[in-house]
Amino acid sequence: MKRRISNLPNLKLTMGNVEFDNPIWVASGTFGYGTEAPELVDVNKLGAIVTKSITRKPREGNPPPRIVETSSGMINSIGLANIGVEKYIQKMLPVYESLSTKIIMNIAGTDIQEYIEILEMVESVSSVIAGYEINISCPNVKKGGMEFGVDCDMTAKLTEALRSRTDRLIIMKLSPNVSDIVSIGKASEDAGADAVSAINTVVGMSITAKTGMSNIYTTYGGLSGPAIKPVGLAAVHKLYNKLSIPIVGIGGIVSEEDVAEYMLAGAKAVQIGTANFRNPGISEDIISRFNLFMAKTKWGSADEMVGQVNTHS
């Protein structure tokens, strides 16, 4: 076993045609557009920022209450409140020119045409964005995303349509609320996605017994946070066993050990979500601590540990 305590371990990775400084990214919808808390986090330290889902038109989102805490987790139903692609191009893309971290634009739509339109609008202007994460798995909008996320054919069609229109990185973001996440992942891979990310939130509900009220306006919302880490790990490991494209692990990551667990399960990179709400600087902290963690393990680089969990078999 080689040990490299002296040098910082190598955290670089390549996905599609993009090189990332490290595998620790922030998840869509949990870090705004990346510019909200400059006093608290140096975003240039992050492996990537996945920006809040963008739709064709601005969306006001769902009425409050939109969020509620649960045991080791939270439920949200923001309803894809966002500024719309036009404003994203106009206001955000220029800002991203000055950041050295990679920007991944998360896109959501209600039909294939909407996804295509958004992507084409962004492709038509020059910008530094590294690629797209395609949200086919948001549980919080009535029409839309969700329908793709449970259907292999639709996922394949959407992936193909986008693939043919960009050379940038395409990551399909998968839903855990399905009987068989691997088949959706495989459909994405076969249709040309560069990677898949998993998981989006798990459908959940919260009620206050004393008042009899639902704590989320839309009744159901998406469960996230440490409570769902086991669900995310299982999804990533199953995908790793059957796919050859890289997997981005998401769900309940709050520490450097959680990052390592996801990588051992098969994730080449990870995204931190809910934890950013507790501490806007946590992702930066986790990157430092992951460096120390790696320095004490037998793995020479982050890449070497991907998928190497010992499963007793």
Added chain:
Amino acid sequence: MKRRISNLPNLKLTMGNVEFDNPIWVASGTFGYGTEAPELVDVNKLGAIVTKSITRKPREGNPPPRIVETSSGMINSIGLANIGVEKYIQKMLPVYESLSTKIIMNIAGTDIQEYIEILEMVESVSSVIAGYEINISCPNVKKGGMEFGVDCDMTAKLTEALRSRTDRLIIMKLSPNVSDIVSIGKASEDAGADAVSAINTVVGMSITAKTGMSNIYTTYGGLSGPAIKPVGLAAVHKLYNKLSIPIVGIGGIVSEEDVAEYMLAGAKAVQIGTANFRNPGISEDIISRFNLFMAKTKWGSADEMVGQVNTHS
């Protein structure tokens, strides 16, 4: 609003042809065969005991490690270790004659024939059992249960086959690991089930970063406990909206308020699982505290609050 502080609230309920003293039961696999801890719990106080899944032959179960704690939850992969139906008939049924609580026998099989055989063997002897919970949703066996739990047709066939062979209560136990739990519930209802119970455990995985080991021998196991309460509540509420048979709510219940939340979401009865491991007497405690809770609410009986969550709409 009527308030009945003086009298104990009415907790009785009828499901199928069975009258239960109260809606608070213990969940299969979390209370053994009901006779394990007589010093710590008076089982006759419980609304019902759902016994550990029984298969046609005794099963040794999976190799250890079989369980591991997670944030506000645990993962298990017991692998349906059980004494088999013959010993159940021989040893347990006579014991149940002396209990005044209702016994619900949980059955698991690898194909329809196995379920039928088990049920017929029990029906062929005289006993006091109140009915059957049919486990079509165990994530921890290679062959078996799981296949039914994700497939409407198989669920319908199995339900019909069992329905035609018993007049006792039949509860189909549903898996949350599906794209559409309501369709499986509807298939059960249409095929003659008296009730459905939801949810069984959520597929999950656990890894120790330092050692790189999977903490469960079979890699994947079933997540239970408070972490999954939001998932159970959402499932119950969705089922309540579309089914007319009663729903038994399961998942993360550890307090009288959790019981009330499940009832507000649509459960006519509930089962307590993982919490029994922390405190073998907790279900009895929760029944007392639920009585006090009810006495302070506007609901005259437990039945009145079923499904009455206020969803802002």
Added chain:
Amino acid sequence: MQIEKAKILTNAEVAHNIWEMKFEAPLIAKGLKGAGEFLNILSMESWQNPLRRPMSIASSNGDVLSIIYKIFGEVTTILSNKRTGDYIELLGPLGNTFTHWQNGHHPILVGGGVGLAPILNLQSECKSAKIEHSIIIGARSSNEHFIDHNPDQQIYLTTDDGTTGESGTVMGPLERLVKEKANPYIYACGPEPMLEAVRDFSLAQNVPAQLSVESYMGCGVGFCQGCVIPRDSSQIQDHSYHHKYSLVCLDGPVYEAKDIQFA
């Protein structure tokens, strides 16, 4: 805006179920802009409760800040178990401040329940600036009050059950004071029904009012989009991505009464 581990100086029950905690937070103290701002508090290592809890700043005195909190659920119970010398982790200062009170008005400060916290902070500022003002404090019963009824000092207490001060809600003294005082400006914080009553009254009487509102918060910094309230204004705020809603953590918690709606 900072994250700071603050050392607890005192933590004591000041009225029934209502606690006051004082702590040293020099970094955050340096960034304060005025009464109305809040802190987002983390009370434990465990992730059982992943989210921080927002609490208004009730006073600031050099490096020492205080909060006044009601024991409501899990986290406020944990807060009340903290002892002198323990630490809590603060994110702050967050949010906007009460304004215009220095501009020649007679500020009428109205606090209900623990909504009193930012109102007491504003009272201190009025005192320091030697601005004549009145304060009305409402509660259900005398055991929830920890300040004395003192009309001579323009301190008016109300209780629903009449056990202290005037019987009834804060609206009694408020309606009276608005008539008595020249150029009144209302500043209120408290439970939603109280804020609605104050809002309706201020609009009907055409008296300006600022309300400090609460909403369920995920982050306090604009990341989560969880803390919205419907906004009655044409002024588009980018934070909430759409003019229909306003983010309480960034645009609030203090709003002109006319600008917000209640659900």
Added chain:
Amino acid sequence: MQIEKAKILTNAEVAHNIWEMKFEAPLIAKGLKGAGEFLNILSMESWQNPLRRPMSIASSNGDVLSIIYKIFGEVTTILSNKRTGDYIELLGPLGNTFTHWQNGHHPILVGGGVGLAPILNLQSECKSAKIEHSIIIGARSSNEHFIDHNPDQQIYLTTDDGTTGESGTVMGPLERLVKEKANPYIYACGPEPMLEAVRDFSLAQNVPAQLSVESYMGCGVGFCQGCVIPRDSSQIQDHSYHHKYSLVCLDGPVYEAKDIQFA
């Protein structure tokens, strides 16, 4: 078997990362059957860690019991933060006991790490019963020991790094003592590699041995079927529903060396 809230009398670090806690548990104390039994401990209200933690009883003295624990993860850290006068909730006594040590043997007691706890309890019983015995205690280094090396009293310490007592593992003194003593019987508790070595040695030398083993426990009472170890015995136990496995919480934690397998 009882659930009892026990008042903590003392809680202190006795060696590097190793703590001893004493508490009053009169109900549980009444039910004790002998050394080897354990408690299932709940250290908090929160459900962040839903499961209790099994800990061997290290001593019993009237109503006062003690445990010796190593700070391993979340819950043992919480345990170490408890102060005198705080309460912990115990479920116990659980499990079986060491046997045969009163039957004319020379008990050789072997404890490794915190596996020492039940071994110290057995040592006390030997002392009370005035049975001549030897004790071997292994650790990685001297800072993990809190008992003195004292061959005159038949107390033998070992350390991997030789900083105290004999250098090496417990196997050194064990092999020697087994030869020296008439009618020896080995009682061991400690990390799995140590137990495996003791087991193999006892089988090879045909010396009887009882081992106290650990396994991940869900309930401690036979509900969950989580705590199994593979069993090398034809004796069918109903608890685990099948002869292949044994439930450590009910059939164990003490096993005849020949009866169990290690993974």
